[in-house]
Amino acid sequence: MKEIQPPAYLTCLINRLIAPHLREQILGDLQERYIRLAKAPGAASARSRYWLEALAYIRPAFIKRQKSEYPSTARRSDPFYNSDMIRNYFKIAFRSLWHNKSMSAINFLGLTLGLTSSLLIFLWISDEISVDRYHANGHQIYRLMWRQISEGKRMAMGSTPGPTSVEFKKKYPEIVRASVFTARSKAMTFQVGDKVGKETGDWAGPEWFKMFSIRLLVGSTETALKAPYSISISRKLAQTYFGNVQSAIGKSIRIENKEEFQVTSVFENLPENTSQKYDFLLPWDDFTRQMPWAKEWGNPSPWTLVQLRTDTDITAFDAKIKHALRGYLGINSKNAKQFDVELFLQPYEDIYLHSETDNGEISGGRIDYIRLLSIVGVVVLLIACINFMNLSTAQSAKRAKEVGVRKAVGADRWRLIIQFIGEALLLTLGAAFASLGLIMLLLPGFNQLTGKAIVMPFTDFNFAMGMLIIVAVTGILAGSYPALYLSSLRPISVLKGILKSKRSATVLREALVVIQFTISIALIIGTFVVHRQMSFINKKNLGFDRENLIYVPMEGALLERYGTLKQELQHMQGIQGVSRMDYQPSSISSGTTQVDWTGKDPSASIEFAQVSVGYDMDSVLKMKLQDGRYFSEALASDSAGFVINEQAARRIGYKNPVGQPLTLWGKPGKILGVMKDFHFQSLREPVKPLIMWFGENNKYGNLLVRTQPGQTRQALLSLEAVCKKLNPSFVFTYNFADQEYEKMYKSEQVVSTLGNYFAVLSIFIACLGLFGLASFMAQQRIKEIGIRKVLGATVIGIVKLLPKDFLRLVFIALLIACPAAWWAMDKWLNGFTYKEQLSWWIFAVTGGSVIAVAFLTVSFQSVRAALLNPVKSLKSE
Amino acid sequence: MRRSDLGEFEEVVLLAVAALSPNAYTVAIAEEIERETGNVVTSGAVHAAMQRLEQKGYLRSVWGEATAERGGRRKRLYTVTALGGRILEESRAVRNRFWDRIMPAIRLEWS
Numbered sequence: 001m002k003e004i005q006p007p008a009y010l011t012c013l014i015n016r017l018i019a020p021h022l023r024e025q026i027l028g029d030l031q032e033r034y035i036r037l038a039k040a041p042g043a044a045s046a047r048s049r050y051w052l053e054a055l056a057y058i059r060p061a062f063i064k065r066q067k068s069e070y071p072s073t074a075r076r077s078d079p080f081y082n083s084d085m086i087r088n089y090f091k092i093a094f095r096s097l098w099h100n101k102s103m104s105a106i107n108f109l110g111l112t113l114g115l116t117s118s119l120l121i122f123l124w125i126s127d128e129i130s131v132d133r134y135h136a137n138g139h140q141i142y143r144l145m146w147r148q149i150s151e152g153k154r155m156a157m158g159s160t161p162g163p164t165s166v167e168f169k170k171k172y173p174e175i176v177r178a179s180v181f182t183a184r185s186k187a188m189t190f191q192v193g194d195k196v197g198k199e200t201g202d203w204a205g206p207e208w209f210k211m212f213s214i215r216l217l218v219g220s221t222e223t224a225l226k227a228p229y230s231i232s233i234s235r236k237l238a239q240t241y242f243g244n245v246q247s248a249i250g251k252s253i254r255i256e257n258k259e260e261f262q263v264t265s266v267f268e269n270l271p272e273n274t275s276q277k278y279d280f281l282l283p284w285d286d287f288t289r290q291m292p293w294a295k296e297w298g299n300p301s302p303w304t305l306v307q308l309r310t311d312t313d314i315t316a317f318d319a320k321i322k323h324a325l326r327g328y329l330g331i332n333s334k335n336a337k338q339f340d341v342e343l344f345l346q347p348y349e350d351i352y353l354h355s356e357t358d359n360g361e362i363s364g365g366r367i368d369y370i371r372l373l374s375i376v377g378v379v380v381l382l383i384a385c386i387n388f389m390n391l392s393t394a395q396s397a398k399r400a401k402e403v404g405v406r407k408a409v410g411a412d413r414w415r416l417i418i419q420f421i422g423e424a425l426l427l428t429l430g431a432a433f434a435s436l437g438l439i440m441l442l443l444p445g446f447n448q449l450t451g452k453a454i455v456m457p458f459t460d461f462n463f464a465m466g467m468l469i470i471v472a473v474t475g476i477l478a479g480s481y482p483a484l485y486l487s488s489l490r491p492i493s494v495l496k497g498i499l500k501s502k503r504s505a506t507v508l509r510e511a512l513v514v515i516q517f518t519i520s521i522a523l524i525i526g527t528f529v530v531h532r533q534m535s536f537i538n539k540k541n542l543g544f545d546r547e548n549l550i551y552v553p554m555e556g557a558l559l560e561r562y563g564t565l566k567q568e569l570q571h572m573q574g575i576q577g578v579s580r581m582d583y584q585p586s587s588i589s590s591g592t593t594q595v596d597w598t599g600k601d602p603s604a605s606i607e608f609a610q611v612s613v614g615y616d617m618d619s620v621l622k623m624k625l626q627d628g629r630y631f632s633e634a635l636a637s638d639s640a641g642f643v644i645n646e647q648a649a650r651r652i653g654y655k656n657p658v659g660q661p662l663t664l665w666g667k668p669g670k671i672l673g674v675m676k677d678f679h680f681q682s683l684r685e686p687v688k689p690l691i692m693w694f695g696e697n698n699k700y701g702n703l704l705v706r707t708q709p710g711q712t713r714q715a716l717l718s719l720e721a722v723c724k725k726l727n728p729s730f731v732f733t734y735n736f737a738d739q740e741y742e743k744m745y746k747s748e749q750v751v752s753t754l755g756n757y758f759a760v761l762s763i764f765i766a767c768l769g770l771f772g773l774a775s776f777m778a779q780q781r782i783k784e785i786g787i788r789k790v791l792g793a794t795v796i797g798i799v800k801l802l803p804k805d806f807l808r809l810v811f812i813a814l815l816i817a818c819p820a821a822w823w824a825m826d827k828w829l830n831g832f833t834y835k836e837q838l839s840w841w842i843f844a845v846t847g848g849s850v851i852a853v854a855f856l857t858v859s860f861q862s863v864r865a866a867l868l869n870p871v872k873s874l875k876s877e
Numbered sequence: 878m879r880r881s882d883l884g885e886f887e888e889v890v891l892l893a894v895a896a897l898s899p900n901a902y903t904v905a906i907a908e909e910i911e912r913e914t915g916n917v918v919t920s921g922a923v924h925a926a927m928q929r930l931e932q933k934g935y936l937r938s939v940w941g942e943a944t945a946e947r948g949g950r951r952k953r954l955y956t957v958t959a960l961g962g963r964i965l966e967e968s969r970a971v972r973n974r975f976w977d978r979i980m981p982a983i984r985l986e987w988s
Binding site for chain 2: 024025026027028029031032033035052053054055056057060061062104622
């Protein structure tokens with residue numbers, strides 16, 4: 001007869017679930033029940049009935065285990081993961097940490113510092129990449145980029161002609177919304193009643209608030225920025241000028257003491273992570289009313305932002321608009337060879353990080369620093385991990401017996417690996433908590449350094465995940481090699497007491513030390529070079545004197561009565577000279593190709609920088625003339641003349657440029673003089689040809705004030721008094737020329753400072769590891785040193801014994817790091833046209849100091865070992 | 878009498894154990910109750926009830942013999958303790974007293 005058996009899997013499940021002391025009875029009952037059921041009404045229904053029977057046993061009363069009077073370590077099928085063993089793992093972990101206090105401290109300190117720096121970098125990076133990413137439509141918004149190709153030269157920029165947004169929205173169904181944006185962050189004087197202040201803002205198209213997720217507190221997205229003379233202000237401005245948001249609506253603000261604007265909407269203050277910050281927005285029509293040239297197609301100036309339909313094929317649309325501007329600019333297939341304009345799209349969310357262009361393509365920007373710093377963060381953490389690896393494997397002798405015993409009683413390799421990785425994770429977790437505390441302390445300083453407002457995002461899911469991942473990766477990385485190494489020990493030999501450190505283990509340890517030092521040396525050389533370039537930039541003679549120079553942006557009555565202003569100022573205390581210029585002399589960004597001269601190649605299109613200047617600019621800025629003269633008040637005809645720089649003279653190609661004709665924007669004039677080249681743009685760029693034209697009576701511009709050395713305060717007081725007298729509503733603002741100049745290199749400066757800290761940190765952590773290794777080596781050779789001393793070795797002789805091995809490693813690291821650092825820094829420096837050369841002594845100084853530090857670290861241990869009384873080290877055994 | 882100590886199902890099980898003694902064990906009781914009541918009764922439910930009754934001191938159990946039907950496993954035989962017996966008696970007395978007080982006329986109406 002065929003044996004009738006209940007379904008095996010159910011039996012098996014029940015067997016596992018229910019408490020052991022009930023098993024016999026319950027399984028017996030179940031089987032008997034099944035067989036009897038099977039005999040009676042038929043097996044088919046027995047089977048489903050059996051299910052019911054079996055499930056009836058799944059209840060707490062049967063699952064709950066009986067408490068044994070005699071707890072046994074072998075109760076569970078797995079004796080290595082029950083609570084006693086886990087408790088034992090923890091106990092051993094804490095004991096061994098406690099036992100080797102100095103090593104544990106070194107590891108802990110190294111990991112804490114490494115984690116702190118990488119977490120800080122993580123915070124910085126996540127803040128950087130969050131910029132501008134909070135708009136609901138952000139993914140669909142693009143900026144139209146202008147790429148001009150003239151004489152084979154390609155140049156790209158974010159400025160497009162003012163009418164583009166309106167025109168393109170009509171023309172292309174893919175564009176849902178479009179808006180211009182001036183991106184100028186222009187400071188303007190606001191006046192409400194007797195409250196006066198300087199505020200920064202921009203001009204934008206009427207669809208602005210529909211495109212971007214900026215909440216309107218009052219007013220509607222339909223009407224905001226539409227009506228002429230309307231203004232949209234931030235909550236902050238509403239509160240400053242009107243007390244609260246509600247009462248701001250419908251009120252008027254006098255701007256630049258010229259025109260009244262009515263508040264039609266108030267928007268929520270822009271979040272911290274916004275790249276283009278503005279406290280108010282004015283309608284674009286207001287901009288074109290003031291600057292009619294912005295209506296023309298030939299004057300690219302504002303950004304054009306478009307929101308595309310979600311189903312748009314971006315590449316196809318990109319191709320579609322490539323030549324879209326040709327028709328408006330009068331470019332046809334014939335003249336396109338000389339001057340052509342293409343359009344392409346840049347995702348709005350990328351603008352902040354990818355702001356730089358090179359040869360007509362988007363080339364990078366802040367993203368480069370993000371990449372650089374993330375490498376640094378990983379590298380510093382890696383150095384700390386290597387410390388852990390080296391110190392744990394070096395000390396393997398101490399744990400070897402434990403491994404032997406564990407293996408002898410049945411632990412397999414995996415369990416040991418997990419045990420040791422677990423220990424590393426434990427230490428890392430501790431270090432993580434310490435570093436969180438450290439970050440809390442450092443964050444204010446870090447924010448000041450980077451100009452950010454990062455807060456600890458404890459409750460943020462991403463931060464928690466990031467933290468968890470960093471801790472897990474660090475712990476596993478640090479623990480993996482020691483775990484693999486220790487778990488590979490053979491119980492027979494370690495229990496016998498034979499523990500020969502394998503050659504391969506030593507080689508690996510040395511290789512790891514070399515890696516640590518290579519990285520540290522490369523980092524130090526890198527920051528050294530960046531630092532030198534920065535101080536080169538700071539000290540560079542720009543061709544004009546930026547010390548004791550103040551810029552004051554002029555407006556309203558100051559411009560109208562410039563002559564009086566200049567007259568009065570010149571007699572005030574502390575002021576040496578006064579002139580004007582429509583840009584700041586270190587950032588003249590406006591260019592033109594509409595320059596003509598006799599003998600110009602008619603097909604050539606050369607871009608000249610242009611700036612308007614007032615009388616005495618050369619003496620106020622302390623510039624030098626190469627040839628001819630500067631604009632002179634004595635000769636009225638000078639106002640139609642031009643002063644050019646050497647570069648311009650070269651490009652124009654006159655033999656004796658002074659007195660020769662030159663036409664700018666169709667206005668003919670004569671070249672009065674040639675100014676020596678000065679740096680009016682970033683040092684990354686070569687000096688471009690520049691034309692200075694006479695603009696004593698222009699309607700915009702900066703006042704340039706040369707102060708007496710050491711009398712800046714007095715000069716500022718005089719300046720403010722005179723400005724207030726001429727224009728009572730004027731909000732006095734000023735900039736120091738040297739500070740403005742340094743601002744241009746802000747991100748380099750920040751990275752250079754951060755780099756300094758991290759480089760010092762990395763070498764410190766690396767030396768910590770070296771210190772630990774040296775102390776371990778000294779301890780290992782303590783008997784040898786004792787015997788040597790007994791036999792008459794001198795202290796010096798013994799001190800020399802230890803460092804040799806380590807210094808060899810540092811030398812190898814130096815040999816690897818120098819060429820690598822040279823290559824990388826050469827590439828970086830090539831970004832600057834004006835730069836400090838890489839010279840050999842940078843490498844020599846870095847190498848020398850690293851070797852010295854390493855030598856001191858190791859010698860400390862060897863001196864200690866050498867001074868030890870041999871009686872002490874030899875008395876036992 | 879603490880009536881809350883004895884649930885309805887428990888009482889039935891206790892009665893069944895008394896009726897089947899000395900051969901009362903889980904499967905037999907489950908089958909017996911099933912036959913008497915016509916409801917589906919799992920041995921698990923019976924077992925659980927008997928476990929509770931044993932804890933309360935109304936039942937006592939010993940290992941019985943093993944059978945081939947059970948795959949060579951022993952069964953556990955249950956007997957009612959003196960306390961259990963008294964509880965059963967009490968509950969029966971309460972019921973009887975009430976039964977006795979029901980007027981015959983009313984019982985006629987039910988049938």
